Amino acid sequence: MHNAIFNIPRPVNEPVLAYAPGSREKAALEAALKEARSRQVEIPMYIGERTVHTDKKIRLSPPHDHAHVLGYASEGTAEHVQQAIDAALAARGAWAALPWSDRAAVFLKAADLLAGPYRWKMNAATMLGQSKNAFQAEIDSACELIDFLRFNAAFYQEIIQEQPVSSPGVWNKMEYRPLEGFVFALTPFNFTAIAGNLPASAALMGNVVVWKPSNTQIYAAHVIMEIFREAGLPDGVINLIYVDGPTAGDVIFKHPDFAGIHFTGSTGVFQNIWKTIGENIHLYRSYPRIVGETGGKDFVIAHKSADAKAVAVGLVRGAFEYQGQKCSAASRAYIPSNLWEEVKTYMLEDLATVKVGPTEDFSNFVNAVIDEKAFDKISGYITRAQAHTDAEIIAGGKFDKSKGYFIDPTVIVTADPLYETMQEEIFGPVLSIYVYDESKWEETLKLVDSTSPYALTGAVFARDRFAVHQATQLLENSAGNFYINDKPTGAVVGQQPFGGARASGTNDKAGSKLNLLRWVNARTIKETFVAPVDYRYPFLG
Known part of the structure; x- marks a missing residue:
C-alpha cells in the first residue's frame, strides 16, 4: 500500500526542434514520412479490449495530395457507440479506484514515449494526414501534446493538495472523485495535441471516455492511441470510435450515464449539443459538465x-x-x-x-x-x-x-x-x-x-x-x-492557458488546472473526533 506522498516530476515545456538542413531530427522525420508514404494502413476502432474492423471504410489521404491513399479506417455504427459506452462503464470502477499517482504515471510515460521513439511517427502522421509543415507539426503533435500530458499530471497534484481548514476537534478533508458516468471527447482536425488532450485530461482525473475524432484527424489519432496503449492505459478507459456526429450524439446524449463532454469544434455544433443536452436533462444521473472551445474571429x-x-x-x-x-x-x-x-x-x-x-x-x-x-x-x-x-x-x-x-x-x-x-x-x-x-x-x-x-x-x-x-x-x-506586441496565436501549455468566451466557448482554459477541475466531482468529509452527547446548546440555559 502507499504510505508516502508522491511528487510529480516538475514539468518543463518540451524543447521545440528546429529541423534545420543536415540536422538529425530532419533526417529522422524524412525517413518517417517516407515510411508512412510507402504503405497503406488499416486503422481499427478501439472498444474495450477489442480492436474493431468493419466493412465500411473511411479513406484517408493527404490534403496536399488527395489522390494518394494513406490507409483506411473502419467506420462504426450506433451499435459501436453503445459498445464503447458499455466498455467505458465496465472499466470505470477499477480505473477510478487506481491511486492517482498510477493514473498519472500512464500519461507521464506516454509523454516520454512521444518525446522519444514516437516523435517522428507522430509528426509524420500529422504532416501527412492534416497537411502541417514540419515546424507546425513539431509545436503541435509533439511539443504541445507532451506538455499537456506532463503539466496536467502536475496540475492534478496541485488540485488534490488543496484542502480546507479544520477547527479544533474536527478534521476537514476534500476528495476529488471522477464524474459519475462517462465523458464524451469530441475532437477537431486542426490540432493533434487537442485531439490527445481532450480524452487524456478527463481520463487522468479518473474518468472513462468515449473519444470521437474528426475523420480528417484519424490518421494521427490512431498513433495517439498506440502511445496510450504502450504506456499502459487499461482497456476501456479511452474508447476510440469513428462514427458520424449525429449517430454518436443520438446514442450518447440520451444515455443516463452521460456525465460530460469535452469539445473543440465549431460554434454551431457546440450550440446544438448544448441544446440537445438541455432537452435531455431529465434523462441524466447528474448534470453533465459541458466544456467547449469553439470558434474565433x-x-x-x-x-x-x-x-x-x-x-x-x-x-x-x-x-x-x-x-x-x-x-x-x-x-x-x-x-x-x-x-x-x-x-x-x-x-x-x-x-x-x-x-x-x-x-x-x-x-x-x-x-x-x-x-x-x-x-x-x-x-x-x-x-x-x-x-x-x-x-x-x-x-x-x-x-x-x-x-x-x-x-x-x-x-x-x-x-x-x-x-x-x-x-x-x-x-x-x-x-x-x-x-x-x-x-x-x-x-x-x-x-x-x-x-x-x-x-x-x-x-x-x-x-x-x-x-x-x-x-x-x-x-x-x-x-x-x-x-x-505579438501575434494572437501560439499559446503554450503552462504559460498561456487557452480559451475564450462569448461564442468562442466556455473558457475553461486548457493547459491549466482550471480545465482539470471540470472533470472531478468534489466531496467534503468532516470528521468530529469527540462527538456531542447532549443536544442542548448553552443559550438554552
Whole structure:
C-alpha cells in the first residue's frame, strides 16, 4: 500500500526542434514520412479490449495530395457507440479506484514515449494526414501534446493538495472523485495535441471516455492511441470510435450515464449539443459538465505608435501559419492610416517569398487546407471579394484543388469594417484589413469589440503604454487570450492557458488546472473526533 506522498516530476515545456538542413531530427522525420508514404494502413476502432474492423471504410489521404491513399479506417455504427459506452462503464470502477499517482504515471510515460521513439511517427502522421509543415507539426503533435500530458499530471497534484481548514476537534478533508458516468471527447482536425488532450485530461482525473475524432484527424489519432496503449492505459478507459456526429450524439446524449463532454469544434455544433443536452436533462444521473472551445474571429489592432515591421510579421505569421486553420488565427486587422503604407510594404515583401505546396518539401511555409469542403468555402469568400466594390485583394487570391487543396495566402483590404470577411469565421488563409483614421483609436477599439460574436484571441501592437492599457481595458471581454506586441496565436501549455468566451466557448482554459477541475466531482468529509452527547446548546440555559 502507499504510505508516502508522491511528487510529480516538475514539468518543463518540451524543447521545440528546429529541423534545420543536415540536422538529425530532419533526417529522422524524412525517413518517417517516407515510411508512412510507402504503405497503406488499416486503422481499427478501439472498444474495450477489442480492436474493431468493419466493412465500411473511411479513406484517408493527404490534403496536399488527395489522390494518394494513406490507409483506411473502419467506420462504426450506433451499435459501436453503445459498445464503447458499455466498455467505458465496465472499466470505470477499477480505473477510478487506481491511486492517482498510477493514473498519472500512464500519461507521464506516454509523454516520454512521444518525446522519444514516437516523435517522428507522430509528426509524420500529422504532416501527412492534416497537411502541417514540419515546424507546425513539431509545436503541435509533439511539443504541445507532451506538455499537456506532463503539466496536467502536475496540475492534478496541485488540485488534490488543496484542502480546507479544520477547527479544533474536527478534521476537514476534500476528495476529488471522477464524474459519475462517462465523458464524451469530441475532437477537431486542426490540432493533434487537442485531439490527445481532450480524452487524456478527463481520463487522468479518473474518468472513462468515449473519444470521437474528426475523420480528417484519424490518421494521427490512431498513433495517439498506440502511445496510450504502450504506456499502459487499461482497456476501456479511452474508447476510440469513428462514427458520424449525429449517430454518436443520438446514442450518447440520451444515455443516463452521460456525465460530460469535452469539445473543440465549431460554434454551431457546440450550440446544438448544448441544446440537445438541455432537452435531455431529465434523462441524466447528474448534470453533465459541458466544456467547449469553439470558434474565433481573432483580431489584431495596431496603434499609431506601433512598430510597422512587428505588425507586418505578426500578421503574416498569425494569419497564415497552418493556412489560418487555427481557432486563434489572425483573421481581421485594424491598421492606423499613418502606418498602413509601411505595414503593407513589409507584408507584401514577406508574402512574395512565401512558398505554397506539400509538407514533404520543407521549404513550403503554407500547405493545403484540410479538405474539399473547406476549400470550397474559403475560395467562395475570395471569389465574392474579387467581385465586391468594398473589397480589394492585394495579395494572393489564387486557389487550385487539382492535386491538393491549395489556397494562396490572401489579404483583403476593405473600406467597410462590417464586410463579411471582417465578421465571419473563415478558418483559412484569408486576412481582412480595415485601415482606420489614426485619430480614431478609441472608436476603433469599440468597433473591434462589437464586430464579432467571438472572443477567443486578440492582439494589440503599440509602443505607447497608455494605448496598451486602454486597449487591454476596453477589450477586456473581447478575447480570452490577449497578446501585447505579438501575434494572437501560439499559446503554450503552462504559460498561456487557452480559451475564450462569448461564442468562442466556455473558457475553461486548457493547459491549466482550471480545465482539470471540470472533470472531478468534489466531496467534503468532516470528521468530529469527540462527538456531542447532549443536544442542548448553552443559550438554552
